[in-house]
Amino acid sequence: MNPQPWWRTLGHRALVLVAVVYCLFPVYFMLVQSLKTAREDVFGNPLIVTNPTLENFAELFEPSGEPRGFVGRVLQRSYPFFVWLENTLVVFTGTLALTLGASVAAAYALGRLRPPGFRWLRRVIFATYVIPQTILFVPLFRVVHTLGLDDNLLALVVIYPTMALPFCVWMLSAYFEHLPREIEEAALIEGAGRIQAFVRIILPLSRPVLVAAGVFTLGTIASDFTLASVFLLSDINKTVPAGLGSMEVALDELLAVAGINLMAIPVVLISAVFARDYVRGLTAAMLEGA
Amino acid sequence: MTPAIAARTRRQREIRVAYLLLSPTLLLLLAVLGYPLAWEIWASFTNFSPLQEGATRFVGLTNYRQQLADPQFWQAATVTIVYAAVTSVAKLGLGLGFALLLARPFRGRALVFLAIFLPWAYPASVSVIGWFWTLNPPLSTAYAPLMGQLKFAVDGVLGDGAWAFISVTLFNIWRGSSFVGVLLLAGINAIPPELFEYALLDSKSACQRFCAVTLPLLKPFLALGVFLTLTSAFTDLANVWMLTAGRIVFPVIGTHAYWLAVEGGRFGLASALSLTLVPVLLGALLGLFRLFDRPDPGGA
Numbered sequence: 001m002n003p004q005p006w007w008r009t010l011g012h013r014a015l016v017l018v019a020v021v022y023c024l025f026p027v028y029f030m031l032v033q034s035l036k037t038a039r040e041d042v043f044g045n046p047l048i049v050t051n052p053t054l055e056n057f058a059e060l061f062e063p064s065g066e067p068r069g070f071v072g073r074v075l076q077r078s079y080p081f082f083v084w085l086e087n088t089l090v091v092f093t094g095t096l097a098l099t100l101g102a103s104v105a106a107a108y109a110l111g112r113l114r115p116p117g118f119r120w121l122r123r124v125i126f127a128t129y130v131i132p133q134t135i136l137f138v139p140l141f142r143v144v145h146t147l148g149l150d151d152n153l154l155a156l157v158v159i160y161p162t163m164a165l166p167f168c169v170w171m172l173s174a175y176f177e178h179l180p181r182e183i184e185e186a187a188l189i190e191g192a193g194r195i196q197a198f199v200r201i202i203l204p205l206s207r208p209v210l211v212a213a214g215v216f217t218l219g220t221i222a223s224d225f226t227l228a229s230v231f232l233l234s235d236i237n238k239t240v241p242a243g244l245g246s247m248e249v250a251l252d253e254l255l256a257v258a259g260i261n262l263m264a265i266p267v268v269l270i271s272a273v274f275a276r277d278y279v280r281g282l283t284a285a286m287l288e289g290a
Numbered sequence: 291m292t293p294a295i296a297a298r299t300r301r302q303r304e305i306r307v308a309y310l311l312l313s314p315t316l317l318l319l320l321a322v323l324g325y326p327l328a329w330e331i332w333a334s335f336t337n338f339s340p341l342q343e344g345a346t347r348f349v350g351l352t353n354y355r356q357q358l359a360d361p362q363f364w365q366a367a368t369v370t371i372v373y374a375a376v377t378s379v380a381k382l383g384l385g386l387g388f389a390l391l392l393a394r395p396f397r398g399r400a401l402v403f404l405a406i407f408l409p410w411a412y413p414a415s416v417s418v419i420g421w422f423w424t425l426n427p428p429l430s431t432a433y434a435p436l437m438g439q440l441k442f443a444v445d446g447v448l449g450d451g452a453w454a455f456i457s458v459t460l461f462n463i464w465r466g467s468s469f470v471g472v473l474l475l476a477g478i479n480a481i482p483p484e485l486f487e488y489a490l491l492d493s494k495s496a497c498q499r500f501c502a503v504t505l506p507l508l509k510p511f512l513a514l515g516v517f518l519t520l521t522s523a524f525t526d527l528a529n530v531w532m533l534t535a536g537r538i539v540f541p542v543i544g545t546h547a548y549w550l551a552v553e554g555g556r557f558g559l560a561s562a563l564s565l566t567l568v569p570v571l572l573g574a575l576l577g578l579f580r581l582f583d584r585p586d587p588g589g590a
Contacts, residue, residue: 139326222413241415271411282476
């Protein structure tokens with residue numbers, strides 16, 4: 001490759017810098033606020049923290065049930081944050097397992113077994129994205145009630161997969177469809193069953209696409225605030241987003257920001273670990289077009 | 291058994307297994323989206339309301355007609371379409387920029403990639419809370435006066451609630467451009483490098499190469515990106531709506547439907563209203579399918 005002229009390298013670097021600042025600044029800002037004392041929050045420079053403290057984080061984990069103190073004459077209530085974290089873990093793990101299981105099964109059916117009309121079926125599944133979510137939760141309440149899942153974490157485990165399934169099925173089935181038949185047939189000839197051939201050959205091959213589906217699912221379900229607040233009513237059944245939404249922001253702004261960071265850090269770390277495979281998986285799934 | 295019959299029974303078994311494997315996905319979609327959608331369509335043709343006494347009546351197209359005659363509906367529809375268009379274009383533009391910045395190797399590319407990936411990976415359900423309360427601070431923090439002045443300035447020009455609405459728009463663009471950028475980077479990686487080399491021989495300017503090679507090949511990814519982020523645009527709006535218990539007074543079709551349903555108990559009207567978006571989105575989706583199902587030269 002011919003060397004770049006200096007002004008091009010410089011321009012590229014400048015643009016990269018702008019992009020990085022644009023992407024990181026809001027996250028940086030939230031991190032800085034969560035490390036502040038109430039005093040510094042009001043009087044300090046909003047962009048930096050001079051005396052970083054973890055007291056906001058510690059306060060989140062204080063035993064709940066007792067009022068924490070007063071702001072003026074207003075009672076500050078305490079929050080069962082640790083329970084919220086546990087609930088979020090349960091909901092996210094359950095949703096991920098259900099979404100990946102269901103979409104791999106459906107994608108294998110569409111991409112490898114190809115029942116009549118499979119292309120149309122795949123399109124219909126993807127087309128569910130056009131259904132307007134706005135007031136869908138009203139009839140959804142009836143479904144949840146019929147299933148006996150009122151104010152139950154399992155309600156979210158049932159609802160969340162539908163936010164990510166259409167794209168995951170689309171991606172995985174496109175990938176499965178374009179794997180050459182021979183690789184499976186070789187295993188079948190050697191006496192392996194279809195299931196064995198799938199587990200031993202197709203699944204390992206599609207690791208990046210599975211990772212891509214998983215990361216997409218995590219990012220999608222972690223963006224929901226509305227459904228969690230609608231379906232989880234009692235305080236001890238809330239997930240972190242629903243719980244933070246129920247906080248008195250005017251009184252507990254620093255606490256809420258600390259909670260945001262505590263929820264975000266694990267999710268971001270998991271996504272970052274798989275980021276490379278995420279891109280690789282998207283590329284692999286899209287190479288042929290679906 | 292002749293081989294032909296054996297092959298056919300095997301195929302029939304395969305088809306049965308296929309439907310069995312599809313059943314969890316289809317059941318979930320039917321229960322969570324199919325039934326509620328059917329109920330919503332039914333409700334849109336009735337005067338159903340939990341507040342009303344007496345039986346629910348079938349009213350035909352009255353709800354739709356009432357919407358189309360309502361100037362508020364057209365205002366909300368305009369705002370919705372402008373919101374969708376502005377966020378989509380911004381996300382595509384920024385996302386394409388990010389993808390092109392990352393397309394060639396340079397020192398520290400992995401770190402820059404992670405930075406660009408971060409806004410999408412940061413869970414939106416909580417970042418939207420931080421974002422919204424930062425731009426609309428409820429109490430006196432160090433940055434509150436500045437934000438308050440901005441809010442008054444913007445609301446003074448554009449009307450009540452405009453600043454809150456703009457903060458959601460900015461949030462959606464911030465997060466969506468990250469998603470589109472990563473998606474388009476995956477798309478650029480899928481372009482065979484030979485094509486770039488041919489293009490290098492063929493034309494001198496980078497601009498020409500971009501328009502002749504990169505852009506056409508990225509088209510399906512651009513369409514997919516727009517479509518997937520369009521749904522998130524409405525999710526973000528709903529999230530803030532929920533978070534602030536309706537503090538956003540800027541009329542959008544979604545929030546307008548919320549008011550009618552939750553406050554007024556007029557589910558029939560609200561259902562009709564929220565269904566008006568479906569034809570628009572369906573049209574966009576058909577366009578996407580056309581981009582993806584190019585005639586396959588392999589004839590698969």
